[in-house]
Amino acid sequence: SQMGRAFAYVILGGGVAAGYAALEFARHRDGGVSPGELCIISDEAVAPYERPALSKGYLLPRGAARLPGFHTCVGANDELLTEQWYKDHGIELVLATRVVSADLQQKTLLTNTGETISYGTLIVATGARASKLEEFGVTGSDAANVCYLRSLKDADKMVGVMRSCHGGNAVVIGGGYIGMECAAALVANEIKVTMVFPGKRCMDRFFTPKIAEFYEKYYAAKGVTFIKGARVTSLEASDGRVAAAILRDGRRLPADMVVVGVGARANAGLFDGQLAMEKGGIRVNGRMQTSDYAVYAVGDVAAFPVALLGGQVRRFEHVDCARRTARRAVAAILEPADGAAEQGKKGYDYLPFFYSRVFGLSWQFYGDNVGEAVHFGDFSPGSGHATAKFVVLWVSGGRVSGAFIEGGSREENEETAGAVRRGASVAEVAAELLSRGLAFADQE
Ligand code: FDA
Numbered sequence: 022s023q024m025g026r027a028f029a030y031v032i033l034g035g036g037v038a039a040g041y042a043a044l045e046f047a048r049h050r051d052g053g054v055s056p057g058e059l060c061i062i063s064d065e066a067v068a069p070y071e072r073p074a075l076s077k078g079y080l081l082p083r084g085a086a087r088l089p090g091f092h093t094c095v096g097a098n099d100e101l102l103t104e105q106w107y108k109d110h111g112i113e114l115v116l117a118t119r120v121v122s123a124d125l126q127q128k129t130l131l132t133n134t135g136e137t138i139s140y141g142t143l144i145v146a147t148g149a150r151a152s153k154l155e156e157f158g159v160t161g162s163d164a165a166n167v168c169y170l171r172s173l174k175d176a177d178k179m180v181g182v183m184r185s186c187h188g189g190n191a192v193v194i195g196g197g198y199i200g201m202e203c204a205a206a207l208v209a210n211e212i213k214v215t216m217v218f219p220g221k222r223c224m225d226r227f228f229t230p231k232i233a234e235f236y237e238k239y240y241a242a243k244g245v246t247f248i249k250g251a252r253v254t255s256l257e258a259s260d261g262r263v264a265a266a267i268l269r270d271g272r273r274l275p276a277d278m279v280v281v282g283v284g285a286r287a288n289a290g291l292f293d294g295q296l297a298m299e300k301g302g303i304r305v306n307g308r309m310q311t312s313d314y315a316v317y318a319v320g321d322v323a324a325f326p327v328a329l330l331g332g333q334v335r336r337f338e339h340v341d342c343a344r345r346t347a348r349r350a351v352a353a354i355l356e357p358a359d360g361a362a363e364q365g366k367k368g369y370d371y372l373p374f375f376y377s378r379v380f381g382l383s384w385q386f387y388g389d390n391v392g393e394a395v396h397f398g399d400f401s402p403g404s405g406h407a408t409a410k411f412v413v414l415w416v417s418g419g420r421v422s423g424a425f426i427e428g429g430s431r432e433e434n435e436e437t438a439g440a441v442r443r444g445a446s447v448a449e450v451a452a453e454l455l456s457r458g459l460a461f462a463d464q465e
C-alpha cells in the first residue's frame with residue numbers, strides 16, 4: 022500500500038470521545054501538541070460534535086441547533102472545538118476517511134483512500150452504529166423516507182423528510198432512546214406518530230412499569246399512538262418510498278415516513294481476533310488500555326471494569342461515559358505514573374449516568390438498576406402539560422444502587438448522584454425525599 026503519515030498518537034473515530042480526548046491532550050500539553058504528534062481519523066465530514074444534539078435541538082422546527090454551535094465540548098460547558106481550534110493546537114483532522122483495516126503488529130491503519138497511517142499509541146473511539154431493519158429480516162432501509170439517526174448526515178436526511186411530511190403520518194419502529202426522542206421531535210414538527218415495538222412498554226430494559234406508564238401517558242396526551250407487543254414484518258414501498266408498515270398480525274399502518282431506532286452495535290469489528298472483546302465491545306482495564314498495551318479504547322466501544330460496581334465489566338452507550346473515558350485514557354497515556362496502575366486493578370472510578378430530555382420533561386439516572394425499585398412522588402402526567410416530579414430508587418442490601426429522577430432541579434440531581442455514589446441507606450434517602458414532599462407511590 023501507499024506510503025503514509027506517522028503519528029505518536031492516533032485517535033480512530035471522530036465522535037464525542039475523540040473531541041474530549043483532543044481537549045485533554047491540549048490541556049496536558051499546555052495548549053497543544055507538536056504538529057505530527059496527534060491525529061483524529063473520522064469517516065464523518067465534520068469535526069467531533071455533541072451527538073445527543075442530533076435527536077433534540079437539531080430536529081426542532083424553529084431555532085434548531087446547527088454546527089459549529091454544538092461541536093464538542095460544549096455539552097460539558099467546556100470549550101467549543103471548531104476545525105480552527107484543531108489547527109491552532111497542532112492536531113491533524115483526517116476527515117471523511119474510513120479506516121478499513123488495522124494491523125496491531127505493525128501498528129498501522131489502512132484507510133479507504135489507500136493511505137497507511139502508523140501510530141505509537143492508538144485510541145479506538147469508533148463508537149457504535151445503528152442496527153438495521155435488515156438484521157431483523159425487514160428490507161427497505163434505503164428508502165428515501167426511512168430515517169435512522171446516528172450521524173449528522175442521518176439527521177440532515179431526517180430534517181428534509183420531516184419538512185416534506187408536515188401534517189402527515191410517521192411510524193416509529195423501536196421504543197428505546199431513539200424512538201422516544203424522535204417521537205417527541207416528530208410531534209414538535211406536527212407529524213402524527215405511531216410507535217411500534219415488541220416490548221410490553223417503552224424503554225423496557227430500563228424503565229419500571231410505573232416509569233414507562235408515566236411517559237406513555239404523557240406521549241399519548243401529545244397525540245402519540247403506541248402499538249406495543251408488535252413487530253413490523255415488512256415495509257410496503259414503491260418508487261423508493263415507503264407507503265406503509267405492515268405488522269405481523271397483518272395490520273397496515275400508512276406512513277409518510279418511518280424512523281427506525283432498534284438498537285446499536287459497537288464498532289469493534291476492525292479488531293476481531295486482535296484484541297480481547299467483552300459485552301460486544303473491546304475489553305479494557307481501568308485505564309482504558311486494551312489487551313494490546315499500545316491500544317486504548319474509549320466511549321461506546323469500550324467495556325471496562327467499574328470500581329463502584331465492584332469491578333464488574335460494563336459497556337455504556339451514553340455520552341457522559343464517552344467524555345469521561347476519553348479523558349481517563351489520555352491522562353493514563355500522558356501520566357503513566359499517576360497511580361492509575363493501582364486503580365486499574367479494581368476498575369475505573371465511574372458513576373454511570375444517563376439522561377434524556379423530551380418535550381418539557383427531563384430525567385437523569387445514576388448508578389445501576391439492580392434490586393427492588395421504590396417509587397416516590399407524583400406519577401400522574403395530567404394533560405401532558407403538568408410538570409411532574411418523581412424519584413425511583415433501586416435498592417439492594419438496604420443501600421441505594423441506582424436512582425432515577427424526573428423533573429429534578431440541578432441541586433436535586435446532584436444530591437441524587439451523591440446518594441448513589443456513596444451508597445446511601447435507603448432509609449436516609451427516603452426520609453429526605455419525604456421531607457421534600459415526595460411521598461411513597463408504590464401501591465400497584
Ligand atoms: P461516536 O458514535 O460519537 O463516534 C464514533 C466516531 O467514529 C464517528 O464519528 C464514526 O463515524 C467514527 N468511525 C467509526 N468507525 C470508523 C472507521 N472505521 N473509520 C473512521 N471513522 C470511524 N447519550 C446520552 O447519555 N444522552 C443523550 O441524550 C444521548 N442522545 C443521543 C442521541 C443520538 C441521536 C445518538 C445517536 C446518541 C445519543 N447518545 C446520548 C449516545 C451518545 O451520543 C454516545 O454514547 C456517544 O456519542 C459515544 O461517543 P463515541 O465517541 O464512543 O462514539
Ligand code: NAD
Pocket residue numbers: 076149151157194195196197198199200202217218219220223224225252253281282283284285338339340375376377378
Ligand atoms: P435502544 O437499545 O435504546 O432501543 C432499541 C429499541 O428497539 C427497544 O425498544 C427494542 O425493544 C426495540 N426493538 C428491538 N428489536 C426490534 C424489532 N425487531 N422491531 C422493533 N423494535 C425493536 O436503542 P436505540 O433507541 O436505537 O438507540 C441507539 C443508540 O443511541 C443507543 O446506544 C442509545 O444509547 C443511544 N441513544 C441514547 C440516548 C440517550 O441516552 N438519551 C438518546 C438517543 C440515542
